[in-house]
Amino acid sequence: xxxxxxxxxxxxxxxxxxxxxxxSVGAMLERREYTGCLVNFxxxxxxIWDKERRRNxxxxxxxxxxxxxxxxxDAVFERVQEIRxxxxxxxxxxRSSMFSGLVYCADCGARMVFNSYNNYKAENAFFxxxxxxxxxxxxxxxxxxxxxxxxxxxxxxxxxxxxxHIFCHEAYFRQMMTxxxxxxxxxxxHAKESQCKRDEKRVAELKRLFIRIYEDNACGHLSDExxxxxxxxxxxxxxxxxxxxxxxxxxxxxxxxxxxxxxxFIRIAKDYVGIEILDGYILHEMIEGIYVGAxxxxxxxxxxxxxxxxxxxxxxxxxxxxxxxxx
Ligand SMILES: [Zn+2]
Numbered sequence: 001x002x003x004x005x006x007x008x009x010x011x012x013x014x015x016x017x018x019x020x021x022x023x024s025v026g027a028m029l030e031r032r033e034y035t036g037c038l039v040n041f042x043x044x045x046x047x048i049w050d051k052e053r054r055r056n057x058x059x060x061x062x063x064x065x066x067x068x069x070x071x072x073x074d075a076v077f078e079r080v081q082e083i084r085x086x087x088x089x090x091x092x093x094x095r096s097s098m099f100s101g102l103v104y105c106a107d108c109g110a111r112m113v114f115n116s117y118n119n120y121k122a123e124n125a126f127f128x129x130x131x132x133x134x135x136x137x138x139x140x141x142x143x144x145x146x147x148x149x150x151x152x153x154x155x156x157x158x159x160x161x162x163x164x165h166i167f168c169h170e171a172y173f174r175q176m177m178t179x180x181x182x183x184x185x186x187x188x189x190h191a192k193e194s195q196c197k198r199d200e201k202r203v204a205e206l207k208r209l210f211i212r213i214y215e216d217n218a219c220g221h222l223s224d225e226x227x228x229x230x231x232x233x234x235x236x237x238x239x240x241x242x243x244x245x246x247x248x249x250x251x252x253x254x255x256x257x258x259x260x261x262x263x264x265f266i267r268i269a270k271d272y273v274g275i276e277i278l279d280g281y282i283l284h285e286m287i288e289g290i291y292v293g294a295x296x297x298x299x300x301x302x303x304x305x306x307x308x309x310x311x312x313x314x315x316x317x318x319x320x321x322x323x324x325x326x327x
Contacts, residue, residue: 026084029080029084030081030084032063032077034070034071034072034077035065035070035072035073035074035077036065036066036067036068036069036070036071037063037064037065037066037067038063038064038067038068039061039062039063039064040061040062040063040064040243041056041060041061041062042055042056042061043055043056044056044060062243062244062247064247079284079285082284082288083101083284095114095116095122095125096114097114097125097127097148098278098279098280098283099114099127099148099151099152099155099283099290100114102283102284102287102288102289102290103127103151103289103290103292104289104290104291104292105129105130105131105144105291105292106291106292106293106294106305106306106307107129107144107293107294108129108131110129110130110131111130112127112128112129112130112144112146112292113127113128113130114126114127114148115127115128123147123148123149124147125147125148126145126146126147126148127145127146127148127151127292128144128145128146129144129145143294143295144292144294144295146292146304150304151290151292151306152278154304154306155278155283155287155290155306155308156275156276156277156278158306158308158318159272159275159278159282159286159308160274160275161318161322162269162310162316162318163269163270163272163273163274163275164273164274165318165321165322166266166269166270166273167270167273169321170266172321172324173266173321174262174263174266176317176320176321177262177265177313177316178262180313180314181261181262181313185255188255189252189255192248192251192252192255193248193252195244195248196245196248196249196252199241199244199245199248200245202237202241203238203241203242203245206234206237206238206241207238209234210231210234210235213227213230213231213234214227214231261312261313262312262313264312265286265310265311265312265313268285268286268311269286272286285311286310286311287308287309287310287311288309288310288311288314289308289309290306290307290308290309291306291307291308291309292304292306293305293306293307
């Protein structure tokens with residue numbers, strides 16, 4: 001502290017100099033560099049005359065892994081981003097639910113929000129579709145509410161069934177889900193390959209353009225000043241494209257070699273075989289979203305179906321798996 005050494009600097013001494021503000025901690029949790037990678041193209045400017053640096057969106061960043069020693073693993077980093085993207089809602093009574101941020105309405109896709117009231121017992125706390133509260137026009141979403149206790153027993157049952165199935169029929173489960181997963185990653189690889197081809201075409205075009213302005217300049221059709229400006233802009237574009245092509249190629253190879261996320265899910269699921277109690281950690285480790293359907297009263301009882309999107313592998317066709325199992 002400069003002030004302690006008797007050096008006068010502007011600014012007040014904070015009340016508690018050892019206090020970490022939420023925003024500082026948040027900024028640290030979001031720094032990808034801690035996982036050992038180099039992050040480039042974080043900002044851009046519109047032109048050479050634009051003095052302002054603007055933030056690039058996530059998809060334009062170029063990330064080079066393994067640049068320096070990691071102090072946070074990739075898996076932990078990804079999970080933290082995932083959890084931070086969910087807003088945790090606390091009700092006026094100060095209660096919050098381990099399911100907060102994970103529950104969605106199966107019909108309109110809106111997030112379902114957690115409610116508990118003072119005069120209610122804790123077991124009456126419930127989730128309800130948020131779009132139904134905002135607009136009464138969306139009638140189809142009314143009555144979607146589900147008690148937290150009901151949700152808990154349905155989710156627990158689902159996880160128990162999935163983990164038990166994996167425990168007994170691991171090879172079959174792996175084959176089923178890998179087929180489903182491969183299809184998706186094939187599409188992604190295809191998209192990256194097309195982008196790569198487009199970039200290469202543009203690089204070839206830029207090279208031709210450069211020769212043309214060079215010749216125009218040599219025979220006096222193009223002023224030195226214009227030539228300088230154009231060649232600089234072509235060169236910048238070419239460099240950017242070449243970096244992108246290199247990155248795309250690496251991504252394609254990595255994706256082709258990546259041990260499938262199905263294996264990773266199976267590893268996690270095996271830890272929870274025979275699970276009896278849920279907690280927030282398990283939920284966030286296994287589940288990306290819980291979709292709650294409309295209540296069905298046709299049997300005389302109010303029943304509600306839930307669909308669970310699991311981390312890394314999406315929805316698991318439990319019925320199909322069970323059928324194959326008994327066949
Ligand atoms: Zn809804």
